[in-house]
Amino acid sequence: MEKFKDALDIVGEFDINVELEEFNEWDSMGYISAMSMLDEEYGKEVNANQLKACKTLADLYELVSK
Amino acid sequence: MAIGELKNVAIKGISCCLPDNKVLNTDYYEKFGKELVDKVIKMTGINTRYTAIKEQCASDLAYTAAERLIEKLHWDKGTIKSLIFLTQSPDYRKPSTACVLQHRLQLSEYCAAFDVNLGCSAFIYGTFFGSLMMSNNDINRMLVLIGDAGSINISPEDHSSILLHGSAGSAIALEYDPEVNNSIKYSLKTDGSRFKSLYTPAGAFRNAYTARKELYLHDDGITRSDYHNFMNGLDIFQFSITKVPKTIKEFLKHYKLENDMFDYLLLHQPNKFIVKKVAQKIGFPSEKTPINVDKFGNCSGSSIPLLIVDNIKTEAENGKIRLLASGFGVGLSWGVMDLTLEHIAIPDIIYSNEYYTEG
Numbered sequence: 498m499e500k501f502k503d504a505l506d507i508v509g510e511f512d513i514n515v516e517l518e519e520f521n522e523w524d525s526m527g528y529i530s531a532m533s534m535l536d537e538e539y540g541k542e543v544n545a546n547q548l549k550a551c552k553t554l555a556d557l558y559e560l561v562s563k
Numbered sequence: 564m565a566i567g568e569l570k571n572v573a574i575k576g577i578s579c580c581l582p583d584n585k586v587l588n589t590d591y592y593e594k595f596g597k598e599l600v601d602k603v604i605k606m607t608g609i610n611t612r613y614t615a616i617k618e619q620c621a622s623d624l625a626y627t628a629a630e631r632l633i634e635k636l637h638w639d640k641g642t643i644k645s646l647i648f649l650t651q652s653p654d655y656r657k658p659s660t661a662c663v664l665q666h667r668l669q670l671s672e673y674c675a676a677f678d679v680n681l682g683c684s685a686f687i688y689g690t691f692f693g694s695l696m697m698s699n700n701d702i703n704r705m706l707v708l709i710g711d712a713g714s715i716n717i718s719p720e721d722h723s724s725i726l727l728h729g730s731a732g733s734a735i736a737l738e739y740d741p742e743v744n745n746s747i748k749y750s751l752k753t754d755g756s757r758f759k760s761l762y763t764p765a766g767a768f769r770n771a772y773t774a775r776k777e778l779y780l781h782d783d784g785i786t787r788s789d790y791h792n793f794m795n796g797l798d799i800f801q802f803s804i805t806k807v808p809k810t811i812k813e814f815l816k817h818y819k820l821e822n823d824m825f826d827y828l829l830l831h832q833p834n835k836f837i838v839k840k841v842a843q844k845i846g847f848p849s850e851k852t853p854i855n856v857d858k859f860g861n862c863s864g865s866s867i868p869l870l871i872v873d874n875i876k877t878e879a880e881n882g883k884i885r886l887l888a889s890g891f892g893v894g895l896s897w898g899v900m901d902l903t904l905e906h907i908a909i910p911d912i913i914y915s916n917e918y919y920t921e922g
Contacts, residue, residue: 542805
């Protein structure tokens, strides 16, 4: 959660089921930041489609834990 | 595997020419809004770029770079037996722009000339081609020219492309030399399955009857025509930070090379973020990974020549430096190279708006 907030430069509190679309930051550049963060922090190489398929933060979390 | 070693070739000189037309990304505040532009600048690190003026083609930049290099090397033009031009912005659909350049440069008829349609990987492929062509010793001097001036290929409404691209031309002089000890090692790769990640749908033969000339809103939210550049930024980014470092590591392992055997890592410069990321993933120190995308933008195949001419000129002119280089992008096409520069000729960067008036 914190890593996600850092990567996208988001402030504020929210829950893991938050819809990613609610964030203005979840745009093409946000995807890049997230992709880079997943790669760096979790050694997880996700592709563009996998990332775009994530609707909530929980989906993103699941992608990393797979 | 397209992985190998070429001997008896010396790089004698490298030069670059940019349009004398500096553009500041902050000039686009009014057009795209300050917030968006600042975000792009922050993500890419690109502050300024040099873009071709309307009448100017990639070949004009490459021509000027070539003339200045030939002059600096004091080469007799009659001794240049080949000229290849790597570009994705040719003068015409036919003939090869290399033929026009052979004429403009007044090279002899005993000169093999042709174009190669490659972009960001052009420096690696061009050096490979050139070195290969000289292995017989019948061609003992040649010019590898690279250039792209993509401004007309980019929609004026496309912030995702327009703020990133710069125009540039470069020239590399190669000479057959049996005394050279350092071989040029290379690895070349292609993933054509992703050709649509970075492409221009119209302007050639495919889609000729269906292409739309007018600007219209595409699914990705960008307004452009079918004659404009399309980029799936996320896909290209993912490719750049995974496949590229993987290939570099594979190359080093194949030849039992270590990072510390190289003086510099020269990477194609799409944006600051990718350059840093690739260097970091292969464990190359950032102080030995020069960056110039902040000043010039993404200059396609001329990014690596620009690093040599702008960042390590003195060392390449006065000593011997070993470089690990990688160019990657449109195709998708990418390559890695181990090359050594020793006392090469490097004219200062040329800024010019000259163009061919007989075209």
